[in-house]
Amino acid sequence: MTSSVTRLDTSARTPGRAAAALRHDWTRGEALGLYDLPFMDLLFRAQTVHRASFDPNKVQKSRLLSIKTGGCAEDCGYCNQSAHHKTGLKASKLMEVERVIAEAKKAKAQGASRYCMGAAWRSPKSRDMDVVVAMVEGVKALGMETCMTLGMLSDDDVVRLRDAGLDYYNHNVDTSEAYYDKIITTRTYAERLDTLARVRESGMKVCSGGIVGMGEGRNDRADMLVTLANLEEHPESVPINMLVAIPGTPLEHAERIDPIDFVRTIAVARIMMPKSFVRLSAGRTEMSDETQALCFFAGANSIFVGDMLLTADNPGDDKDSRLFAKLGLSALELNLDPSSDHEPGPSAGRQDVRQS
Ligand code: SAM
Ligand code: DTB
Ligand code: SF4
Numbered sequence: 192m193t194s195s196v197t198r199l200d201t202s203a204r205t206p207g208r209a210a211a212a213l214r215h216d217w218t219r220g221e222a223l224g225l226y227d228l229p230f231m232d233l234l235f236r237a238q239t240v241h242r243a244s245f246d247p248n249k250v251q252k253s254r255l256l257s258i259k260t261g262g263c264a265e266d267c268g269y270c271n272q273s274a275h276h277k278t279g280l281k282a283s284k285l286m287e288v289e290r291v292i293a294e295a296k297k298a299k300a301q302g303a304s305r306y307c308m309g310a311a312w313r314s315p316k317s318r319d320m321d322v323v324v325a326m327v328e329g330v331k332a333l334g335m336e337t338c339m340t341l342g343m344l345s346d347d348d349v350v351r352l353r354d355a356g357l358d359y360y361n362h363n364v365d366t367s368e369a370y371y372d373k374i375i376t377t378r379t380y381a382e383r384l385d386t387l388a389r390v391r392e393s394g395m396k397v398c399s400g401g402i403v404g405m406g407e408g409r410n411d412r413a414d415m416l417v418t419l420a421n422l423e424e425h426p427e428s429v430p431i432n433m434l435v436a437i438p439g440t441p442l443e444h445a446e447r448i449d450p451i452d453f454v455r456t457i458a459v460a461r462i463m464m465p466k467s468f469v470r471l472s473a474g475r476t477e478m479s480d481e482t483q484a485l486c487f488f489a490g491a492n493s494i495f496v497g498d499m500l501l502t503a504d505n506p507g508d509d510k511d512s513r514l515f516a517k518l519g520l521s522a523l524e525l526n527l528d529p530s531s532d533h534e535p536g537p538s539a540g541r542q543d544v545r546q547s
Contacts, residue, residue, distance in 0.1 A: 258286045259285040261502075305525075307338040343385075358396055366402065404447060494511070
């Protein structure tokens, strides 16, 4: 049985292969051209790009915790936590710092290298910031990477989070600019991009991706990836979520995406953002082992572990251990020393973090 946590072994990368150049000038036509490749050609190409920068048998594990659940002022059509939808979710207040740290400790013991804390806010209030800053400091002191997703951030917020030592900020573009207002009306795409620019400018790492299976078309999927890949720097982490259709949300009856199209989305993301971690995010409970294996082959190299995402189910450690053993995958362990200020994160799994 494969051990669930092993150190990164760079010798398993394809020897002598030059890393793919990073591009920021992708067009919709090029993205669609990749999508439409014969499946075998697309997967071969994605796996080749993947091996140039990553060990193909290592997957980074993050653990999510909802630190403030439900009652959100935004109307995101997919979300269990929006106050605009009647989903039956029980809302709760911002968690206490000690509880968050205790949960992070458990996640670390179970092999997670990054702890992601999510709050159902349009944006944090200044009194909330004191508490989330303490959470970041406490989780970092455990020797884990930290990520937060709190909605839109001001200039002051990004400085406070960065100074607390937050490694990643998650803020998804979610879909294409053209499809965006079919899904969310309470904030604009431009506001989303503004927060991403603030996070990047502050020096924190960017985690940004989106959701497929919301009834969007091929052009929307292509455009979403073009938006992400044409940011000044590629997000270090790119979560690709398959819609979890929540009863009571406007997307409850959205037509399910064909798993092969989902795998194609992962492969195109991998090719367009060759050095980013591409995360196979929400929706894994609905996926077969075979679909997940194809996603890993297509270049996904990060997952959320544990039996819960924020409010929705996730496969859980037993199921994931069995899947990892079957596929010979193991967890990417990060060499994080809380007392040092070395560059954490993707450098452990890639050759060069900075981009031109
Ligand atoms: N309120 C913050 C925000 O929206 O930025 C943070 C939390 S929000 C739940 C984080 C992301 O999770 C969303 O942007 C979306 O991409 C993803 N997500 C939320 N609900 C989902 C669902 N039902 N299915 C798939 N992805 C979902
Ligand atoms: C992301 O892209 N997916 C995660 C994380 N970033 C915050 C959240 C998925 C949420 C799935 C639905 C739920 O748990 O409510
Ligand atoms: Fe609120 Fe985030 Fe859910 Fe949108 S995705 S309703 S902003 S918690």
